[in-house]
Amino acid sequence: MRVLAALVLAPLTIAVAYAGGWLWALLVTLVSIGLFAEWLMVVGAGSAALTGAGTIVIAMMGASVAFGGLKTAVVTGCVGGAIVTLIARGKFVWAATGFAYAAAALLASILVRKDLVNGFSALMFVLLVVWATDIGGYFAGRGIGGPKLWPRVSPKKTWAGAFGGFAASLAVAAGFAAFGLGKAVPLLCVSGILSVVSQAGDLFESAVKRRFGVKDSSHLIPGHGGLLDRLDGFVAAILVAWIIGFLRHGVHSAGSGLMVW
Numbered sequence: 001m002r003v004l005a006a007l008v009l010a011p012l013t014i015a016v017a018y019a020g021g022w023l024w025a026l027l028v029t030l031v032s033i034g035l036f037a038e039w040l041m042v043v044g045a046g047s048a049a050l051t052g053a054g055t056i057v058i059a060m061m062g063a064s065v066a067f068g069g070l071k072t073a074v075v076t077g078c079v080g081g082a083i084v085t086l087i088a089r090g091k092f093v094w095a096a097t098g099f100a101y102a103a104a105a106l107l108a109s110i111l112v113r114k115d116l117v118n119g120f121s122a123l124m125f126v127l128l129v130v131w132a133t134d135i136g137g138y139f140a141g142r143g144i145g146g147p148k149l150w151p152r153v154s155p156k157k158t159w160a161g162a163f164g165g166f167a168a169s170l171a172v173a174a175g176f177a178a179f180g181l182g183k184a185v186p187l188l189c190v191s192g193i194l195s196v197v198s199q200a201g202d203l204f205e206s207a208v209k210r211r212f213g214v215k216d217s218s219h220l221i222p223g224h225g226g227l228l229d230r231l232d233g234f235v236a237a238i239l240v241a242w243i244i245g246f247l248r249h250g251v252h253s254a255g256s257g258l259m260v261w
Contacts (some may be wrong), residue, residue, distance in 0.1 A: 001222040009221070010131070017113065017123050022066050025110050029062030032106040034227045035235070038217040039098030042209055042219035042228065045091035054084050054099055056107060065110050070251065077103045105235040113253030115245075121181055122255035126194060126241045128172045130234045133165035133195045140164020154206040162199055169195035186261035190244065194237045201236025205229070 016027050036054045040046040057080025064073035081099050087094030112117045112126070141161025149157040174192035177184035205228055209217065218226030245254030 001059050002224060005222045005224055013127070014124070017127070018120060020120065024113050025066030028106055028109045029059060029066075031227060031231070032059050032062065032102045032109075034220070035105060036098055036102035036230065038220075038226045038228045039101060039208075040095065041100065042212055042214050042217050043091060043094040044212060045088055045095050047087075048195040050084065050087050050095060053080070053087055054095075055100070055241065057081070057084065057099075058102060060108055061103060062110070065107060069108075070111075073107065077107075090107055101235065104239050105231070107237045111251065112238060112242050112245065112254050112258070113175075115253050117253070117256050118259045119255040120242065121176075122245065122258045123238075125172070125176060125181075125187075125191075126238050127196045128233070129169045129191050130198045130237050132168040132172045133198050134233065135165075136168025137161040137165030137199070140167075150203060153203055153210055157203070165199060166192060166195045167199075182259045182261050187259075190241075190258065194241060197240045198233035201233045204236070205232035 013027075015025055020023070032218050033055050036058060037046065037051050040051055040054070057076060060080070061073040064070070064076060070248065081096060081103070085092045085096045086100045109123075113123045115122065118148065137157075138161065141158045144160035144164070146158050146160045148155065149162050151158050169191045170188055171184075173187040176182050177187050201219070205217075209215065214227035217228035220226050221230055224230045241258050242254045247257070247259030249257030249260075
């Protein structure tokens with residue numbers, strides 16, 4: 001089921017990413033709403049009022065940034081985040097963290113793709129690095145085994161898996177460089193950073209679930225669990241990728257900032 005789900009979802013994601021524009025923004029917005037809803041369920045704060053408020057705010061943010069209103073999206077997020085925090089009451093810290101998590105995933109995913117020159121290649125680079133890290137880590141961990149990476153948080157993850165995922169991410173960078181989609185050394189460095197960040201994002205989500213005694217964030221994706229379970233590494237990686245691109249080429253050319261050195 002895990003493999004079949006991946007064979008369906010991966011091509012669909014790539015096709016929508018290639019289309020870009022409002023279609024990609026719509027997918028990202030729906031997924032971000034799902035991330036927030038699952039987060040609330042994991043931390044035990046999934047009330048109808050809180051989930052509904054967060055859904056409305058994230059939808060407004062997605063629509064704003066999709067049609068060029070980045071400042072509007074940021075203001076909406078700040079005001080909406082404050083409202084979500086007030087509604088959460090006793091769980092306000094966890095609710096605010098979950099909202100920030102979903103909002104960051106939303107903005108970074110859309111803004112990287114909006115780069116008209118290198119948006120698609122940058123987004124594919126991040127996706128493939130994350131996927132390669134997951135796959136390489138899985139097979140290295142299963143095949144080699146050995147000492148656990150952080151047994152208290154994620155009992156199945158090993159150091160061999162971590163290094164296997166890291167090595168697989170470097171292969172992605174080498175492939176992009178071989179096809180003339182960037183310079184080898186910078187891409188190798190960036191892929192290494194994103195691989196480590198992706199694995200850290202995975203451990204962060206595992207730590208939150210263990211804190212609340214939850215195994216899977218949901219059962220939405222057969223064989224994978226929920227959106228949080230599947231996208232924890234991507235959320236961390238796309239955010240760091242956008243930060244790197246933003247620092248180099250600005251808000252609207254983050255894709256080029258990530259790929260062109």
